[in-house]
Amino acid sequence: MNFLRKTLDKYKPLFEKGAKYEKFAPAFNGIDTLMFVPNHTTHKGAHIRDAVDLKRIMITVVLALVPTMLFGVWNIGYQNMGEGHTFMELFGYGAIRFFPMLAVSYGVGLGLEFLFAILRGHEVNEGYLVTGMLIPLIMPIDLPLWMLAVAVVFAVVIGKEAFGGTGMNILNPALVARAFAFFAYAPNMSGDKVWVADSAIDGVSGETVLGTLAANNPINSSVFDMFMGYIPGSVGETSVLMILIGLALLLFTGVANWRIVLSSVMGAAVMGLIFNALALNSLMTFPWWQHLLVGGFAFGMVFMATDPVSASQTNKGKWIYGFLIGFLAIMIRVFNGAYPEGVMMAILLMNVFAPTIDHYVIAANIKRRKKRLEKIKIA
Amino acid sequence: MSKDIRIKKGLDIKLKGKATENVVTVPSSGIFSIRPTDFHGVVPKLTVKVGDKVMAGDTLFYSKQNEAIKFSSPVSGEVLEITRGEKRKVLSIEIQASKDQSSKDFGKTLPTKTTREEVLEKLLSSGCWAFINQRPYDTLANPSDTPKAIFVSSFDTNPLAIDYGYALKERKEDFQTGIDVLNKLTKTVHLSLDANTSSFFDSIDNVELHKVTGIHPAGNVGIQISEIDPINQGEKVWTVNPQDVVTIGALFNTGNYNATRTVALVGSGVLSPSYIKVTSGQSIGSIVSGKLTDVENRIIEGSVLNGRVLLNDSYIGQQTNTISVIPEGREHRFMGWMPFVANGNHSASRTSFSWLFSKKEYEPNTNMNGEERAMVVTGDMEKVMPLDIYPMQLLKAILAGDIEKMENLGIYEVAPEDFSLIDYTSSSKVEAQDIIRQGLDIMIKEVG
Structure with a gap:
C-alpha cells in the first residue's frame, strides 16, 4: 500500500491550487479518497469524529445488494435455459448478459458525476455508488445498452444534478432512470417478451406473475418459487429471500430505516386485504401476502423507499410515508390497466409528497413551542 | 422541591486518559495572558498600557458595548505586551507576574445582607461578571437584565x-x-446533580435541586434547562x-478576586492524567511540560467534543476546567471506509462492530x-439530540439564513455545545456547532 500512497502523493501537487491541473482536483481527490481515508484533521467543532463516513454508509448498501445481484445473474440464465444445466453454465450466461449493463451504468453515471464535480468544483459524492448498482437491477434484462445509457444520463442530470447533486434530489435517481426508460421506451420495458433474456427470439413465454394475473390467466409459479425468486422479472427484484438477507444487513447496521420498511408492509397488507374482500378480478383475489412476494415490492421497499434523501426526514413522517407507499403500490398495481405494477409509481409519488409530510410533522413541533409561549404570556 | x-438520547464516549483523583501543583509561569477573544462578541476597550503595574482584580x-462589564487581571505584576491583530484588534494582554502577589480588596460582604x-x-467591578453566561445566544450576560432563572x-x-x-x-x-x-440576581437558582454519585452539591441550600440520570449530554446545562423550564422567545x-x-x-467571602482553579489534565496524550492547580492565564507550557507523550499532540481547552485548540506557546483561558490532550491524526488509512474492518476506531454507527x-x-x-x-442520512442527528428540536431542519434553516424558520425551530433554546455530538456522529461530517454559532450571531444581529 505504501507504493500506492507514494504514487498518489507524487501526483498530488499537480492538482493543488494554482497548479497545472487544478481544475481536475475533484477527480483526483475522488480516486485518492476512495483508496485512502484522507489525512485531514478536524479544524473546528468537535476535535474527534466518528469513524463512519458517507462512503462507509454507501458501501454498506452496495454490500446489501450483492446477494440479490448474484442471484439475479443466476436467474437470468435459469429463466432462459431452464433445468438441466450446471450452476456455472447458468451463472455464466447471466454474467455475460448482466455485467455489461452494470458496466454501462457505472461507466456513464460515474463519468457524469466526475464531470459535474469538476465543473462545479466540489468533491465527488458517493451517492452514485448505490444508484449505479440499483439501475441495472430494476431493468428488464433485454433492455438495449444504449437505452440504459440514456436513462442513466437522464437520471443523473435531470434527476439529481439539476437539483444540486447528492442529498438535494427530490426523487430517487434510480427510479427516475426506470421511469424515464418506461415512458420513453415502453415496448422494451413492459409486456411478456422482455423479462427473460432473448425470449422474443427464442419464443419462450416470459410473462411475470403480475402480468399473468392481469390477463386473468392462472399462474403457474408456486409460492416457494416466488419467495426464492425462480420467476421472470427485473434482474434484482425476484428473490425475496436474497432481498431479506440484504434487509438484514441494512437493519443491523441501521442504514435503512426500519420504520419505512415495516410501515410499507403494513400499508400493502391493508390495501391487499381490502382487495381480497372485494375480489372482483384475479389481481384482487390474489392473496394479500403473496402480493408482497411478487413484482418489485420487496426490492422497492427495502432498497428504494428507504433512500434517506428522497424519503421523509422525520421519524413520524417515515411511518406515514412508508405506509402510503405500500398502500399505493398495491392499489396502482391492481388498477393500472396498461402495466400491472405500481411500486415505482408509488415510491416516486411519495418522494414528491415526502417534504409535505415533513412539513406537517414539524409544524406540530413549532405549534408546541408557540403554545408554550402563549401560556406564559397569559400568566 | 426536587424533580x-x-x-435517554445521546452518547457516552469512553476514552482513555481519565484523571486520577490526586491534585498536582505546577510552578507558576512567570508570564500570564488574557485573551479578550475568549468572550464571544465582546469588543475590548483597554484601560492599561504596556508598563502599567496591576494587582490581581485590577481592570x-x-x-465597548457595555462599559460596566470589566475584565480583570488574574495576577499582580506589570503589563508586558499587548498583542494586536488585523485592524488593531486586541488579541491578548500579557502580564509579567511579580514575585509577591497582591490582590485588590473589594471588601468582604455577606450576600444575604446586601442589595441586588x-x-x-x-x-x-471585580471582573467576575465575565463568568455569567446568557441563553439564548450563548454570550455574556447583560447586567441590566433580570433573568427568569439561573442554572448551574x-x-x-x-x-x-x-x-x-x-x-x-x-x-x-x-x-x-x-x-x-x-440568588440576589434572580428568583430561582436551579442546581442539577448527577443522580448516580453523591457529593457536597447534594447539601447546598437556597437552590432548586434536580437529579439527572442518563447519558451525555445529561450534564449539559442546555438539556437541563429544556427539561426544567425551557426558554421561550423573549x-x-x-x-x-x-x-x-x-x-x-x-470574592464575597475574602474580598479578593482569586483566579486559581483546579483543572483536569486528561486524554491519551497525557502520561499520567490528574488534577492540577492552575491560575487563569497561565502558560500551557508550564502546565503540561514533561507530562505528555512523545507524539504530535493537540492540546484542547475543554472537552474533545467542544473545546478549543491551545497552541504550545499559548495560555489557558479564564473559564478552563478540563484540558484534553489527544494525538493528531495525520495518517492516511488504506480503504479505511470499509464497514466492519477498523473496529478499533470508535463509531456510534453500527457499520462498525465498535458499538x-x-x-x-x-x-x-x-x-x-x-x-x-x-x-x-436522516434520523441520526435525532438519536443524539435530547432537546425537543429537529436538528437537521434547524441547521438547514441557519444555512439558508431564514430567521423566521430558525425562531420556529427553536434557535433560542440551543447553544453550540448542544450540537457537539452531531459534529461527532454525523456521517456527512457536518460542522454543526459552527453552523449553530453562525445562526446565533445572525439572531443577535437581526433580532438582538
Whole structure:
C-alpha cells in the first residue's frame, strides 16, 4: 500500500491550487479518497469524529445488494435455459448478459458525476455508488445498452444534478432512470417478451406473475418459487429471500430505516386485504401476502423507499410515508390497466409528497413551542 | 422541591486518559495572558498600557458595548505586551507576574445582607461578571437584565470531563456563598446533580435541586434547562459553571478576586492524567511540560467534543476546567471506509462492530475520518439530540439564513455545545456547532 500512497502523493501537487491541473482536483481527490481515508484533521467543532463516513454508509448498501445481484445473474440464465444445466453454465450466461449493463451504468453515471464535480468544483459524492448498482437491477434484462445509457444520463442530470447533486434530489435517481426508460421506451420495458433474456427470439413465454394475473390467466409459479425468486422479472427484484438477507444487513447496521420498511408492509397488507374482500378480478383475489412476494415490492421497499434523501426526514413522517407507499403500490398495481405494477409509481409519488409530510410533522413541533409561549404570556 | 430528569438520547464516549483523583501543583509561569477573544462578541476597550503595574482584580479592559462589564487581571505584576491583530484588534494582554502577589480588596460582604445593586456592582467591578453566561445566544450576560432563572450544572458528562465534586470538594463554603450571590440576581437558582454519585452539591441550600440520570449530554446545562423550564422567545436565563460559582463565592467571602482553579489534565496524550492547580492565564507550557507523550499532540481547552485548540506557546483561558490532550491524526488509512474492518476506531454507527464494545476505552485522534458531504442520512442527528428540536431542519434553516424558520425551530433554546455530538456522529461530517454559532450571531444581529 505504501507504493500506492507514494504514487498518489507524487501526483498530488499537480492538482493543488494554482497548479497545472487544478481544475481536475475533484477527480483526483475522488480516486485518492476512495483508496485512502484522507489525512485531514478536524479544524473546528468537535476535535474527534466518528469513524463512519458517507462512503462507509454507501458501501454498506452496495454490500446489501450483492446477494440479490448474484442471484439475479443466476436467474437470468435459469429463466432462459431452464433445468438441466450446471450452476456455472447458468451463472455464466447471466454474467455475460448482466455485467455489461452494470458496466454501462457505472461507466456513464460515474463519468457524469466526475464531470459535474469538476465543473462545479466540489468533491465527488458517493451517492452514485448505490444508484449505479440499483439501475441495472430494476431493468428488464433485454433492455438495449444504449437505452440504459440514456436513462442513466437522464437520471443523473435531470434527476439529481439539476437539483444540486447528492442529498438535494427530490426523487430517487434510480427510479427516475426506470421511469424515464418506461415512458420513453415502453415496448422494451413492459409486456411478456422482455423479462427473460432473448425470449422474443427464442419464443419462450416470459410473462411475470403480475402480468399473468392481469390477463386473468392462472399462474403457474408456486409460492416457494416466488419467495426464492425462480420467476421472470427485473434482474434484482425476484428473490425475496436474497432481498431479506440484504434487509438484514441494512437493519443491523441501521442504514435503512426500519420504520419505512415495516410501515410499507403494513400499508400493502391493508390495501391487499381490502382487495381480497372485494375480489372482483384475479389481481384482487390474489392473496394479500403473496402480493408482497411478487413484482418489485420487496426490492422497492427495502432498497428504494428507504433512500434517506428522497424519503421523509422525520421519524413520524417515515411511518406515514412508508405506509402510503405500500398502500399505493398495491392499489396502482391492481388498477393500472396498461402495466400491472405500481411500486415505482408509488415510491416516486411519495418522494414528491415526502417534504409535505415533513412539513406537517414539524409544524406540530413549532405549534408546541408557540403554545408554550402563549401560556406564559397569559400568566 | 426536587424533580428527576432522565436523558435517554445521546452518547457516552469512553476514552482513555481519565484523571486520577490526586491534585498536582505546577510552578507558576512567570508570564500570564488574557485573551479578550475568549468572550464571544465582546469588543475590548483597554484601560492599561504596556508598563502599567496591576494587582490581581485590577481592570485590564472593559466591553465597548457595555462599559460596566470589566475584565480583570488574574495576577499582580506589570503589563508586558499587548498583542494586536488585523485592524488593531486586541488579541491578548500579557502580564509579567511579580514575585509577591497582591490582590485588590473589594471588601468582604455577606450576600444575604446586601442589595441586588451592591451585588451587581461588586461582580462587575471585580471582573467576575465575565463568568455569567446568557441563553439564548450563548454570550455574556447583560447586567441590566433580570433573568427568569439561573442554572448551574454540578456535573459534566463530556468525555473525560472534570469531576466537580472532587475538584471543588474543599470549596463548599465558597460555592454556597456563590449560590447566595446568584440568588440576589434572580428568583430561582436551579442546581442539577448527577443522580448516580453523591457529593457536597447534594447539601447546598437556597437552590432548586434536580437529579439527572442518563447519558451525555445529561450534564449539559442546555438539556437541563429544556427539561426544567425551557426558554421561550423573549426570555433570558443565565448559566454559571460550578467552578466559577466558587470564584464568585470567594470574592464575597475574602474580598479578593482569586483566579486559581483546579483543572483536569486528561486524554491519551497525557502520561499520567490528574488534577492540577492552575491560575487563569497561565502558560500551557508550564502546565503540561514533561507530562505528555512523545507524539504530535493537540492540546484542547475543554472537552474533545467542544473545546478549543491551545497552541504550545499559548495560555489557558479564564473559564478552563478540563484540558484534553489527544494525538493528531495525520495518517492516511488504506480503504479505511470499509464497514466492519477498523473496529478499533470508535463509531456510534453500527457499520462498525465498535458499538458492541461501548465499555472499551478508545484512543481517538483528530482525524476527520472522511470528508464533508451534503446531509444524506436522516434520523441520526435525532438519536443524539435530547432537546425537543429537529436538528437537521434547524441547521438547514441557519444555512439558508431564514430567521423566521430558525425562531420556529427553536434557535433560542440551543447553544453550540448542544450540537457537539452531531459534529461527532454525523456521517456527512457536518460542522454543526459552527453552523449553530453562525445562526446565533445572525439572531443577535437581526433580532438582538
